[in-house]
Amino acid sequence: MNIVLITGSAGLIGSESVNFFADKFDLVIGIDNNLRQYFFGADGNTEWNRDRLIDVYPNYKHYVADIRKTDELTPIFQKYGNDIKLIVHAAAQPSHDWAAREPFTDFSVNATGTLNLLEMNRLYCEKAVFIFTSTNKVYGDNPNYLPLVEKELRWEISEDHAYFKNGIDENLSIDHTKHSLFGASKVAADVLVQEYGRYFGMKTGVFRGGCLTGPNHSGAQLHGFLSYLMKCAITGNHYTIFGYKGKQVRDNIHSYDLVNMFWHYYQNPRSGEVYNAGGGRYANCSMLEAIQICEEITDKKMNFSYSDTNRIGDHIWYVSDVSKFKNHYPDWNYSYDLKTTLGQIHDSMTARLVATV
Template sequence: MNVALVTGSAGLIGSETVAFFSEKFDVIVGIDNNMRQYFFGADGSTEWNRNRLADTFTNYRHYTADIRQVDELDVIFREYGTDIKAIVHTAAQPSHDWAAREPFTDFAVNANGTLNLLEMTRRHCPEAVFIFTSTNKVYGDNPNYLPLVETDTRWEIDQNHPYFENGIDEHMSLDHTKHSLFGASKVAADILVQEYGRYFGMKTGVFRGGCLTGPNHSGAQLHGFLSYLMKCAITGNHYTIFGYKGKQVRDNIHSWDLVNMFWHFYQNPRPGEVYNAGGGRFANCSMLEAIAVCEAISGNKMNYSYSETNRIGDHIWYISDLSKFKSHYPSWNWTYDLQQTLAQIHDSMAARLRQPA
C-alpha cells in the first residue's frame, strides 16, 4: 500500500495536495486540527474544506492530531509505517503579526512541529520523500535593500540588476536581516528540513513560497492576501493597505501549480534541496494592481483605506526566480496566470458566501 501523509490537509496547499495525490496514492492521511481558526477566528476556519475533502475523496482519512504533540503523531506513523511514501508538510502558523502575539505558540507549531514530523519520518519511514512548504520570509527584509524604482502602480527592481529578468534566487542571504518572529520560526524549520536531507541522507525538499493562493483558501485579514482581498471585493467589507503606498509587489502561485512542483520532486527527489516557489515574472502584482483586477472581476468598487504603517519584516518587492527548479525539472511549468487564479477565487468565494451559515 502506498500512503501519502499531508499536514495542514484542510488548508489551501494541504487540500490541493490531497486532491492532486488522491489519484496517485492508495490512501491519503490528512492531519489538521483547524488551528487556523484559533489563529484568525471564524474567517480562518478550515472546517468547510475538511468536510469537502471527506465528501469528495473516498481514500482520504482525517486525523485531528496536533503536530506539536509527538505522542499523537507517533500513533499515526506507527499505524502506516513504511507504507508512507510521501509526507507533505504544509501545517503552520503563517502570520507575521500573529506570531508576535504568541511567540511560544508560533515557534512550537512552525519549528518544533517540523522537527517532530522529521523525526517521526526518520524513525518510521526513512525512505519517504519529505516535502516542506517554507516561505520567502526566511530571507527577512533583505529584499528591501535591493535597488528599487517607483512607478505609477508598483515598486520595481532596477532593470540593470541581475534579479530583474527572473526575480530573487535561492542565494539571497537568510542572515543579518529582520525576519519577524514568524520568519525566524520558519528559518528554523527550513534549516532543519535541509539538515535531515544533508546530514541523515533523507529525501527532503524545501519550497520557499511566494504568495500561495487558489480557490480553496480560507483567507483572513492577517493571512491570505488575494483570497481576503477578493472576499472584501465581493462583500464590500473594508480592506486596509499597510504601507509602501500600496505599490508593494508579490508573485502569486496557484496552489495546483505548487503541488505539481511537489509531484515532480517526489518522482525524482534531490535530498536537502531548496527551491524558491512562486509566480515569478509569470504571475505577480502590486496591491494597487490586485485591487484593480478584483474590482474588474467582481464588478464592485472596493472599500479600502491606506495606513502608512507597514508590517514589520514585510517585503516591498518580491518576485521568485524559479530557474533552479525548472532546470532540475524541465517538464514543469505554470498553468494558472493571475487573472485565471483571481477568477477562480471569486467564483469559489461567491459560492461559499451564498451558502447558509
C-alpha cells in the first residue's frame, strides 16, 4: 500500500495536498486538531474543511492528534510504517504577531512538532520523502535592507541591482537579523529538516513559502492575507493596513501550485534541499494593488484605514526567485495568476458565508 501522511490537513496547504494526492495514493492520512481556531478564533476554525475532506474522499483517514505529543504520533506511524511513502508537514503556528503572545506554544508547534515528525519518519518509515512547508520569514528583516524604490502603488527593487530582478533567492542570509519569534521557531524547524537530510541521508525538502493562498483558506486578521482581505471586501468589515504606506509587496502562490511543486520534488527528491516557493514575478502585489483587485471583483469599495505602525517582522518587499526549483524541476510551472486566485477566493468565501446564514 502507498500512503501519504499530511499534517495540518484541514488547513490551506494540507487540504490542497489531500485534494492533489487523493488519486495518487491508496490512502491519505490527515493529522489536524484544529489548533488554528485556538490561534485565531472563529475565523481560523477549520472544521468545515475537515468535514469536506471526509465527505469527498473515501480514502481519506483523519486523526485528531497533536504533533507536539509523540505519544499521539507514535501509534499512527507504528500502524502504517513503511507503507508511508510521503510526509507533507504543513501544520504550523503561522503568525509572527501571535507568536509573541505565547512563545512556548509557538516554538513547541513549529520546532518541537517538526522534530517529532522527523523522528517518526526516521524510526518508522525512513525511506519516505519528507516535505516541510517553511516560510520566507526565516530570512528575517534582511529583505528590508535591499535597495528599494518607492513607486505610486508599491515598493520595488532598484533597477541598478539586476541580481534581484527575479526576486530573492536561497542565498540571502538568515543570520544577523530580527526574525520575530515565529521566524525563529521556523528557522529551527527549517534547519532541522535540512539536517535530517544531510546527516541521516533522508529525503527531506524545505519549501520557503511567500504568501500561500487559495480558496480553502480560513483567513484571519493575523494570518491569511488575501483570504482575510477578500472576506472584508465581501462583508464590508473594516480592514487595517499596517505601515509602509500600504505599498509593501508580497508574492502570492496558489496552494495548488505549491503542492504541485511538492509532487515534482517527491518524484525526484534531493536530500536536505531548500527552495524558495512563492508567486515570484508571476503573481505578486502590494496591499494597495490587492485592495484595487478586490474592489474590482466585488464591485464594492473597501472599508479600510491606515496605521503608521508596521508589524514587527513584516517585509517591505518580498518576491521569491523560484529559478532554482525551475532549474531542478523544469516541467513545473504556475497555473494560477493573482486575479484568478482572488476570483476563486471570492467565490468560495461567498458560498461559505451564504451557508452560515
